[in-house]
Amino acid sequence: MIVIGSRGSQLALWQARHIAARLEAWGEQIRIEIIKTTGDNITDVPLAQVGGKGLFTKEIEEALLAGAIDVAVHSLKDMPAALPAGLTLAAFPEREDPRDALVGCTLAELRPGVRVGTSSLRRAAQLHALGLGLAIETLRGNVDTRLRKLDEGQYDAIVLAAAGLRRLGWENRITELLEPAVMCPAPGQGALAIETREDGGAALEIARKLDHPETRAVVTAERALLALLEGGCQVPIGAYAHLEGSSIHLRAIVASPDGQRVVRDSLCGEDAVALGQKLGRRLLAAGAREILAS
Numbered sequence: 001m002i003v004i005g006s007r008g009s010q011l012a013l014w015q016a017r018h019i020a021a022r023l024e025a026w027g028e029q030i031r032i033e034i035i036k037t038t039g040d041n042i043t044d045v046p047l048a049q050v051g052g053k054g055l056f057t058k059e060i061e062e063a064l065l066a067g068a069i070d071v072a073v074h075s076l077k078d079m080p081a082a083l084p085a086g087l088t089l090a091a092f093p094e095r096e097d098p099r100d101a102l103v104g105c106t107l108a109e110l111r112p113g114v115r116v117g118t119s120s121l122r123r124a125a126q127l128h129a130l131g132l133g134l135a136i137e138t139l140r141g142n143v144d145t146r147l148r149k150l151d152e153g154q155y156d157a158i159v160l161a162a163a164g165l166r167r168l169g170w171e172n173r174i175t176e177l178l179e180p181a182v183m184c185p186a187p188g189q190g191a192l193a194i195e196t197r198e199d200g201g202a203a204l205e206i207a208r209k210l211d212h213p214e215t216r217a218v219v220t221a222e223r224a225l226l227a228l229l230e231g232g233c234q235v236p237i238g239a240y241a242h243l244e245g246s247s248i249h250l251r252a253i254v255a256s257p258d259g260q261r262v263v264r265d266s267l268c269g270e271d272a273v274a275l276g277q278k279l280g281r282r283l284l285a286a287g288a289r290e291i292l293a294s
Contacts, residue, residue: 225250
């Protein structure tokens with residue numbers, strides 16, 4: 001029996017059940033254990049004010065280390081760049097669409113004063129950087145809660161990850177997909193992370209079979225950049241990589257929360273970690289260091 005740890009949100013459970021079904025197809029017996037995280041308990045405060053990344057993973061990782069669960073299924077974008085000692089990311093299954101999605105109106109329909117909801121500093125900074133005079137307002141809650149708040153008229157538009165909408169069958173709610181050149185996604189967005197103990201045990205060996213090498217290559221580049229910049233939810237950092245043959249194309253952005261200062265750059269290479277680190281250093285040299293320090 002393999003015990004999968006998951007948050008209790010609709011999206012988190014979809015992800016856990018998706019992985020469970022794949023493992024069951026290989027003859028494994030699976031049970032899903034729901035674990036409430038700090039991020040689930042704090043629903044009325046912007047994430048950047050309460051500690052950023054790790055809010056949705058800490059309690060699940062503690063359960064892994066204690067042996068209460070064998071495997072954790074996370075949204076990779078929620079994971080800090082550094083893992084606790086004794087844990088490893090055993091697999092990155094094939095990635096869903098990494099782009100952000102506008103729901104409620106199109107980019108062309110955004111006008112000064114339009115109320116746009118998001119919980120992400122990265123999204124807010126890039127919306128401010130458009131220079132449209134938008135009213136960016138905090139939006140917390142699960143995907144269904146955020147859509148309901150939009151439908152109630154609390155916002156004119158909201159920005160969500162396309163992957164979550166697709167996974168939950170709400171693709172028809174997407175008004176416009178935002179290309180990475182317009183809205184650079186969060187590092188790892190659209191990808192799942194399968195975390196296990198680094199103990200050579202059965203769970204690690206089974207989880208490794210879920211790995212998708214192309215996804216691992218691109219998200220490794222994105223996370224190497226994140227690690228070099230030491231970014232969390234408190235800092236607007238975007239990174240998106242894709243493969244062309246054996247070459248990884250990585251673009252990234254660091255912005256001040258008000259969108260007034262934006263540093264963008266892109267680079268290609270074949271070594272994912274070296275590429276992410278090199279682009280990170282270029283961003284720091286181009287002004288990202290001052291943005292991050294402030």
